[in-house]
Amino acid sequence: MNGGPPIPRVIARILIPPMLLYALYVQFHGEYGPGGGFQAGAIAASAIILYGLVFGVSHAQRAVPPAVVIAGMPLGxxxxxxxxxxxxxxxxxxxxxxxxxxxxxxxxxxxxxxxxELGVLVTVFSTMLTIFYAFTEGED
Amino acid sequence: MIEVLLPFALLIILAIIVVGLLPLQNLLAVVALLGAYSFIMATLLVALDAPDVGMTEAAVGAGISTVLLLAALKRVGSEESRGRRLDPSALLLSAVTGVILLYGTSGLPEFGDPHGAIHNHVAPYYIEKTPEEIGVPNVITAVLASYRGFDTLGETTVIFTAGLSVIMLLRLSVRRRVDAARDGAQADDASAPPEDQ
Incomplete structure (x- = not known):
């Protein structure tokens, strides 16, 4: 997956780490500012989905394996x-x-x-990614 | 002044997007416009001082839903099937529903009215007691996670159930396709009967 236009790859590389950091901020600052487990889970899942879209779903699955997200849904x-x-x-x-x-x-x-809130984070993050993996299964 | 004008401007943009959606046949364009709709909606929610909901709308509505819809389109194709005709009864039903909803909104309290029913039930208790009972500065978190903890547990279970349903629907069908492909390959190895081709 080294082909394709370079702009999305450069932008994704710049954006994904702050997105994950922002998700953690929303999670642990939820008692003081807006946000909480649901928002943090959705933002973190967005970051991984962006990674999957730009670099290929198989790369995203190597970072966050499907077995982990399927186990995470009930765990939360x-x-x-x-x-x-x-x-x-x-x-x-x-x-x-x-x-x-x-x-x-x-x-x-x-x-x-x-x-x-940790439970909500785990379930929301895992469910979003499970659905994404299920929808993109067999592609790449 | 800007606080009043901004929501109206955003609502007008939302209306324009919805009307623009109607004649579209290309589902790719529909998904793109729905993403724009969600993003404007997220901005509107922030403008109405609901950043929690706005954050969710931006991440789920504009982000993840758009990706999932695009993934679905990749599987089913992005052109709407032709030969659709305007059904007068559907138009009538939509119009009647719209009128009923508009009539219903006339009974709602003014926006931000401190005497509105929702501001005089349990909300004052939560706002007053959160600092001493829960001890967190964000009342929304206290309500969601503690006072209404059962509701949030239910919501989390709903999300889990949604994920489970998707696995059951999509994963199973994929596995069946894989099984069918493997069976086909095995049949090919054993010089397949003609009806398999």
């Missing part, structure tokens, strides 16, 4: 639901994050929100 939901199980086990309601840190409930809320 399990992380999210698992936080609920953890709060149940700690003797509070399902998804009542305060139980994660009984001495300081807002601290527990902080931790719980971070974990469930």
């Amino acid at each position: 939901v399990l992380i999210y639901a698992g936080v609920g199980i953890a709060t149940l086990a700690l003797g509070d309601n399902y998804l009542a994050y305060g139980a994660l840190n009984p001495d300081n409930p807002p601290g527990g809320q902080h931790l719980g929100i971070m974990l469930v």
Whole structure:
């Protein structure tokens, strides 16, 4: 995949690292600014999809293998639901994050929100890429 | 002034894009215009102080959807089938639906009206209690991930289900095609019967 016009390749090379960095910023700054797991997952998936479009889907699949994204889809939901199980086990309601840190409930809320947002990130990122891989299967 | 004019200008552009979509037969052009629609919509959402939704619209609506639609077009071809005629009953149904929707919007509160129903239900509680109960500065995050955590868990499950459905629909059909190709190759090796050709 070294043919094709050079402009998209140069632009993609410049853009993809900041896109991934921006996704991380949106993820971990979600409690302070706009964004969260869903947005971060969509932006990170866009970066990988851009990579696949410009350099070939097989390159993208080498960076993020299909087996990983297929496993990631349920993993994110399990992380999210698992936080609920953890709060149940700690003797509070399902998804009542305060139980994660009984001495300081807002601290527990902080931790719980971070974990469930991580679950959302994993599922959204994986699902977007799974659909992209499924749609472009057999090409390249 | 610009805060008032900008959304109107963007809405007019959206209307122009939609009208421009109608006569198009080339689906490639339709996908390109839909991407433009999503991007203008994302700008509109940011102009209306909803950057979270705008970010999602730009990444999913303008970015990923466009790519997926293009990938689909690559498989099914990009020309709409000919011989389509204007169906008067469909036109009537669309017009009636449009009128009903317009009538419905007349019952909505003014944009940004502090006495609107949505601003007087649970929203004041969330805004007031988030700093002490959740301790995060972004109320939207507190509502989405904590107060409405069950909803977001449901949403995440919906996304997972969507991905699962795509795997079941597309991967299976691909595998069947691969199997069929392999069976065909094996049949060729064993000097295939004529009906396989």
